[in-house]
Amino acid sequence: MSREDVLGAAGRIGELVQHTPLIESEVAGVRVWLKCECLQTGGSFKLRGATNRLLQLSPEERERGVVAFSSGNHARGVAIAARRLGIRAIIIMPADAPQVKIEGTRGEGAEIIFYDRRNESREAIAARIAAETRATVVPSFDDPAIVAGQGTAGLEIVEQLGRAPARIVIPCGGGGLASGIALAVPEAEIVVVEPEGWDDMGRSLELGAIVPVAADAPDTFCDAIQTPLVSPITFGILRERHARALSVSDAEVAKAIRFAWERHDLVVEPGAAVALAALIAGKLEPKEDTVVVVSGGNIDPALHARIIGERD
Structure with missing residues (x-):
C-alpha cells in the first residue's frame, strides 16, 4: 500500500464523510492540535x-x-454506509458493547448478532455467516480499502494545517487508523497509543513479529480498541514507518475525557481518548507541531457523566 491508495480513497468518498475540525489546544503549556473525529x-x-x-x-x-464484526464504531460506520447504498448489513457485536453503540448501529437498519468476546471468535462467526449468505466480510482494519479510507483523516490534517505536522499521536486497536495516517503523512513521526494490557501493537513492533493480547488481559473500558490481534497490513505499515507505541491506564484515559470536556466541550469515548491521555499523563513529551487524533465520541451518557463528575 502507498499514499496513492489514500488519495484514491479521498477522491472516492468525497463529501460522504465530514471534514472534521482541527482545533487548537494546550497541554503542559505547549500548543497542540486535536483532530476531532469524535464529530464525524x-x-x-x-x-x-x-x-x-x-x-x-x-x-x-x-x-x-x-457482514462485519465490531464493538460498535466500525459497526455503525458499516451500517451507515450500507444504508446509504441500499445494502443489507449484518453486524456481529460483543454482548457487552455499550448500549449507545448497539442502539446507534441498530438505528441505521443493520441486523445485530451478539457474541461473547472472551469465549467466542467473531472472525469465525463472520466466516460462517458469509459462507451461508455469500455476504462480503468487511473487517474493521485488516483490509487495504479500510486502511486507505481511514487515512483520509491524515490528508485532512495536512490540508487544515497547510503542511505536515512533525508528529501525530493516534489511538490504536487494530491499527487501521494509525497505519492509514502513516501512509497519508509520511513526513510525520507516528506515535500509537493502546490501553494497558491490550498493547499488542506495541509489543509486536518491539518484537518485530505479531503477537496477540494475553489471554489474561485486564478489563478496560476502552472497548473500541480491545483488539486481540493486529493484522499483517497494519503492523507492516507501522513497522516500516518506525512508529512509537505507548500504553495508558483507564485512570489516565478518564483524565483525558475530562480534559476534552472541560477545555473544549468535546464528548470523547475512552478508546478515542488514549492518545490525548498519553500526552496529559506525561508519557509523551508535549512539543509544538503535534496533532492528537480524538477518534470517537460514542460513550454511554451515564458513564460520561460519572467520569466528568470525578476529581483527580
Whole structure:
C-alpha cells in the first residue's frame, strides 16, 4: 500500500464523510492540535474506511450484502454506509458493547448478532455467516480499502494545517487508523497509543513479529480498541514507518475525557481518548507541531457523566 491508495480513497468518498475540525489546544503549556473525529458522522472515523470499502463492491456483491464484526464504531460506520447504498448489513457485536453503540448501529437498519468476546471468535462467526449468505466480510482494519479510507483523516490534517505536522499521536486497536495516517503523512513521526494490557501493537513492533493480547488481559473500558490481534497490513505499515507505541491506564484515559470536556466541550469515548491521555499523563513529551487524533465520541451518557463528575 502507498499514499496513492489514500488519495484514491479521498477522491472516492468525497463529501460522504465530514471534514472534521482541527482545533487548537494546550497541554503542559505547549500548543497542540486535536483532530476531532469524535464529530464525524456516526461518531467516529470508522465511516471513512467503511464507505471506501462498500463503494468498491460489485453490483452482485451489493445484492448479497455485507457482514462485519465490531464493538460498535466500525459497526455503525458499516451500517451507515450500507444504508446509504441500499445494502443489507449484518453486524456481529460483543454482548457487552455499550448500549449507545448497539442502539446507534441498530438505528441505521443493520441486523445485530451478539457474541461473547472472551469465549467466542467473531472472525469465525463472520466466516460462517458469509459462507451461508455469500455476504462480503468487511473487517474493521485488516483490509487495504479500510486502511486507505481511514487515512483520509491524515490528508485532512495536512490540508487544515497547510503542511505536515512533525508528529501525530493516534489511538490504536487494530491499527487501521494509525497505519492509514502513516501512509497519508509520511513526513510525520507516528506515535500509537493502546490501553494497558491490550498493547499488542506495541509489543509486536518491539518484537518485530505479531503477537496477540494475553489471554489474561485486564478489563478496560476502552472497548473500541480491545483488539486481540493486529493484522499483517497494519503492523507492516507501522513497522516500516518506525512508529512509537505507548500504553495508558483507564485512570489516565478518564483524565483525558475530562480534559476534552472541560477545555473544549468535546464528548470523547475512552478508546478515542488514549492518545490525548498519553500526552496529559506525561508519557509523551508535549512539543509544538503535534496533532492528537480524538477518534470517537460514542460513550454511554451515564458513564460520561460519572467520569466528568470525578476529581483527580
